Amino acid sequence: MAGFVETPYQGLIFNLPDSRNGFDYFDEDIDAPILIDTALMRSEPVDIGNWDELTVMRHFISLSQENFSVDTNFYPLGSCTMKYNPKVCESLINREDIINTHPHLISEGLDDNVQGFLEILWELEQMLCSLTGMDRFTFQPMAGANGEFCGISIISAYHRFRGDSKRKNIIIPDAAHGTNPASAVLGGFNPLNISTKEKGYLTLKDITPYLNDELAGLMLTSPNTLGIFNPEIRKIADAVHNAGGLLYYDGANFNALMGNVSVSKMGFDIVHLNLHKSFSTPHGSGGPGAGPVGVVEGLVEFLPVPLVEKGEKGFYLRYGLKNSIGKIAPFLGNFTILLRAYIYLLLLGMEGCAYASKVAVMNANYLRMKVGELLDIPYNRVCAHEFVASAEAIKKEKGISALDIAKGLIDYGIHPPTVYFPLIVKEALMIEPTETESRFTLDYFVQALKEVLSKPAEELKSSPLKTKISRPDEVKAAKDMILS
Amino acid sequence: MKTFFTAHTNEEVKAILDEIGARSLEFLYWSALPKEFAVDGDNSWPSLSEKEAHEKFNSIISKNKPIDTLFLGGGFYDHYVPAAVDSIISRSEFYTAYTPYQPEASQGTLKAIFEYQSMITRLTKMDVSNASLYDGGSAIFEAVMMAWRVKRRPAVLIDRRLNPIYAQMLKTYTSSLDINIDYASRKDILNKDLSEYSAVIIQMPDFTGEVFGLKDFSDACHSAGALLVQVFYPISLGLLAPPGDMDVDIAVAEGQSLGLGLNFGGPYLGIMAVKKDLVRKMPGRIVGETIDRQGKRCYVLTLQAREQHIRREKATSNVCSNESLCAIQSLVYASLMGRDGLKKVAEVSHRFAAYAYNNLEEMGVEVVTRNFFNEFAFKLKDINAFYSMCLSEGILPGIRMERLSPEYKGMLLTAFTEKLTKGKVDRWLDLLRRHIRD
Numbered sequence: 009m010a011g012f013v014e015t016p017y018q019g020l021i022f023n024l025p026d027s028r029n030g031f032d033y034f035d036e037d038i039d040a041p042i043l044i045d046t047a048l049m050r051s052e053p054v055d056i057g058n059w060d061e062l063t064v065m066r067h068f069i070s071l072s073q074e075n076f077s078v079d080t081n082f083y084p085l086g087s088c089t090m091k092y093n094p095k096v097c098e099s100l101i102n103r104e105d106i107i108n109t110h111p112h113l114i115s116e117g118l119d120d121n122v123q124g125f126l127e128i129l130w131e132l133e134q135m136l137c138s139l140t141g142m143d144r145f146t147f148q149p150m151a152g153a154n155g156e157f158c159g160i161s162i163i164s165a166y167h168r169f170r171g172d173s174k175r176k177n178i179i180i181p182d183a184a185h186g187t188n189p190a191s192a193v194l195g196g197f198n199p200l201n202i203s204t205k206e207k208g209y210l211t212l213k214d215i216t217p218y219l220n221d222e223l224a225g226l227m228l229t230s231p232n233t234l235g236i237f238n239p240e241i242r243k244i245a246d247a248v249h250n251a252g253g254l255l256y257y258d259g260a261n262f263n264a265l266m267g268n269v270s271v272s273k274m275g276f277d278i279v280h281l282n283l284h285k286s287f288s289t290p291h292g293s294g295g296p297g298a299g300p301v302g303v304v305e306g307l308v309e310f311l312p313v314p315l316v317e318k319g320e321k322g323f324y325l326r327y328g329l330k331n332s333i334g335k336i337a338p339f340l341g342n343f344t345i346l347l348r349a350y351i352y353l354l355l356l357g358m359e360g361c362a363y364a365s366k367v368a369v370m371n372a373n374y375l376r377m378k379v380g381e382l383l384d385i386p387y388n389r390v391c392a393h394e395f396v397a398s399a400e401a402i403k404k405e406k407g408i409s410a411l412d413i414a415k416g417l418i419d420y421g422i423h424p425p426t427v428y429f430p431l432i433v434k435e436a437l438m439i440e441p442t443e444t445e446s447r448f449t450l451d452y453f454v455q456a457l458k459e460v461l462s463k464p465a466e467e468l469k470s471s472p473l474k475t476k477i478s479r480p481d482e483v484k485a486a487k488d489m490i491l492s
Numbered sequence: 493m494k495t496f497f498t499a500h501t502n503e504e505v506k507a508i509l510d511e512i513g514a515r516s517l518e519f520l521y522w523s524a525l526p527k528e529f530a531v532d533g534d535n536s537w538p539s540l541s542e543k544e545a546h547e548k549f550n551s552i553i554s555k556n557k558p559i560d561t562l563f564l565g566g567g568f569y570d571h572y573v574p575a576a577v578d579s580i581i582s583r584s585e586f587y588t589a590y591t592p593y594q595p596e597a598s599q600g601t602l603k604a605i606f607e608y609q610s611m612i613t614r615l616t617k618m619d620v621s622n623a624s625l626y627d628g629g630s631a632i633f634e635a636v637m638m639a640w641r642v643k644r645r646p647a648v649l650i651d652r653r654l655n656p657i658y659a660q661m662l663k664t665y666t667s668s669l670d671i672n673i674d675y676a677s678r679k680d681i682l683n684k685d686l687s688e689y690s691a692v693i694i695q696m697p698d699f700t701g702e703v704f705g706l707k708d709f710s711d712a713c714h715s716a717g718a719l720l721v722q723v724f725y726p727i728s729l730g731l732l733a734p735p736g737d738m739d740v741d742i743a744v745a746e747g748q749s750l751g752l753g754l755n756f757g758g759p760y761l762g763i764m765a766v767k768k769d770l771v772r773k774m775p776g777r778i779v780g781e782t783i784d785r786q787g788k789r790c791y792v793l794t795l796q797a798r799e800q801h802i803r804r805e806k807a808t809s810n811v812c813s814n815e816s817l818c819a820i821q822s823l824v825y826a827s828l829m830g831r832d833g834l835k836k837v838a839e840v841s842h843r844f845a846a847y848a849y850n851n852l853e854e855m856g857v858e859v860v861t862r863n864f865f866n867e868f869a870f871k872l873k874d875i876n877a878f879y880s881m882c883l884s885e886g887i888l889p890g891i892r893m894e895r896l897s898p899e900y901k902g903m904l905l906t907a908f909t910e911k912l913t914k915g916k917v918d919r920w921l922d923l924l925r926r927h928i929r930d
Contacts, residue, residue, distance in 0.1 A: 021607055027828035034572045034910045036840050038820035038917075040847035048703055052732055055614045058830035061576055068604070068824055072585035075600035079584035092497055093588055096542050100549050102578070110561040111568055111757035112891050115657070124555035125756055138535035146806060150626040150758065153800070153812040156663075164668040190800035190810035198666030199805045237525050268521065273529040288497075292817030293601040294623075294777070296759030312664070329515075332663030338567070338629050338657045338746075339757030351549055360496035366521040367498045373520060374508050391524045408833055418597050423590065429801075446499035447508060464653070470785065475596040475924025477790040485782035487793040489771065491620050492610040 017066040029058030076423050082449050086394045086426035086438025087233055089263045089285035097348040119324045126323035129316045132350045140279050141272030142302030146311045147346055153187040155280030155299025159256050160195030161333045162310045163225045169331050175224035181210040183430040188227045205432045207385035209238045220253040229258040233430040235391035245275025262286045263368050264393035277304050287349035298345040312336045366393040367443035368393045375441050378454040386433050391416030394440035395458040396433050403435055408466035410435040414462035418472040500834040501595050517789050561888040565867045565907025567655045569749040572911050575826050581821045587710025595792045602791035605779045615729050616743050617736025618765035623777035624819040625762030629661035634775045635721045635742045639691035641773050647672035649689045653696040653698035661723035686716035695723035700860055701867035710739035726750050728865045730838030742766050751825020761818040775809030837910050841866035867907040875902055878927040
């Protein structure tokens, strides 16, 4: 990693001295008085420096060099699908006629001026429908959790429309992502947290006590965070439907299904897809993502508006959905993220989606086998796109925790797996290699893990040793609350 | 056969399968996943080469009919973005990184987000900023929820002149919750008993572009035990009094104007900054400063006990991600502009608006907005005729406000930024003169 020599540009930008600021960005082509009442004006300028462009560049490029990233490091981060982001998906969208297109063209009804954009959204929607078996998609949700909220709102609107006001419960297995119960609460529901510890997945027996007229629906991802496909899913789906509930599919783990397995055939009514996972749009250091939501035919009337339609004279936006939940985003969602996913899907085709997903499953099983020689794998069977190892035994034996392993891997230039999740496995390490990693990288990971596990616990407790900083004092951060 | 961005040769695939003990890729895959749910192959689409995808994408985009939209605002503004902004956020080390949960491997992102938080607090003069939310509309919703958590009164009162798009979003976001969203004029807000509300929400500048002081509102709120939420416009703060100087409790904004471009609707940036005593009730990620084991200064995600991945159903919000890259983008923009640049952008935008405004007054046009920053609403008898005339000249004169809410019947909302030239504004004014004359 560069950034190996300390320079004055690496500190906080506010500590850099003033220089000549980049004042050449635009002309002042107007001579008119300021008409704002002095009492309404700012009394002193914004308290930041004036810096020259080169200083700003050095500062931020120096910061970038203090990061791991997919383009520099392997990220076997479970449930995050850190696959390679093809560069053409970035370069094609970098056009002025995309960046400068004003979204109020939508509210102005000028669909004719954006036919190209609407055509892309329409095609992308067809692709997502083919992949999932859903009938329609909305592109408004701006992230996965936002998609969950959108889906939950549709469940709520559906029951409200039917006058079924008693339905307050949403079944959520304990291995679910934390956003599931949090989203259910925002939708006005009561999340029922169901233990799946016994089998490693939700069973019909687990949910039977809740199949009644208070059941609103069920949120599930399959394969789940253990990488296990739920063998009872169809029975569960039928039972939930018979009880009057709806089924929501959390698409966080969709990379395991992409192009091969249909979500609608499993019996789901609503699905969100994380485009920043399966469809390779960049994670951006934590966003922006996109979480389009698809529904089966009977729920289309509840989708947010507008929808993209293809008419005789071209593409247009349709607003007249009688029971629409309204608006999740101001316009059509995170548009340029959608464009990236579209380009990715053009490159893969349906066939490439299916192949990529299969290789992702193969890579996961290869690592499961290799990691299984070093650590326990509590629910050990042929996995889907990811699996969970446990450091419980080695912690008892040698005092090495999942956290120590994570930190030790950083010294090998590997981003740690997801740790301490799912909660049902003690000292969990959730590993998802994705399809884009070479065998060389997978073997390097296994070798690194082996070396980490052979180290004395005391040494690992102080790892990482090769990074610019050692383990931070997180308690102090929360106590001091220095936030700016 | 194509690789589809996988790395193994066919021989390697075979070797790996051998080691796993699987007959074939198909066999392995369908041992983990059930064939009974296999997709129907009938709606598939072909894989394209990079060259073909490139050509197809550009040819579809060329079906757009570009039009001059420099006079459009309505919450989303076309400010100039220096090339260096894109250069920095195009660094793979930022855009292909994950959320900085592993601080030793993410100091770059963490430092940048800490600086973003600092930039926002300096811009707003609020105490604390989070690491960002999805967009302005969802930030308003999060402010409503936050006020509800703090004050435990299940109602908020909102100034009618909130951007109608945000009113619609708020309606959707709160439709399943037991919370009342009431709307009133600003005059009525000051005359109302506010003690039943957890917060009053005021957009300033409002949807018509009106600029006004908030001190009366913060006083009224605080004496009734309610919070004041301001929805602000970041660029305006180069010139206008910041929320922190008007005793605002929660300041939220759409951050798009800070160097993000318009992007036909997203991705954008939800800004939220609050008074210090509210920080533990704030949604979203927050970065804090601490030290490592050697006593070296460093940065971590902090106060995570508020968040969904720890608290699950008891979390302050279901928000998981922030808009990190957009936050970094706005930080880079503000850094390039600097103290003087932020003021200049605001001033030039305002001066264009002031120039146009004076001309409208001379023409005797009824301008609805009294005090404005860079945007004002005005009335015309036949707004559609003027609109069509401009459209045939290839420019959009503004936003027809009644398309968003009937209460703005006959009004056009026109915005001005530093990207304009005097020539363009004069042309717009000429068209308006011609319309009035005819």
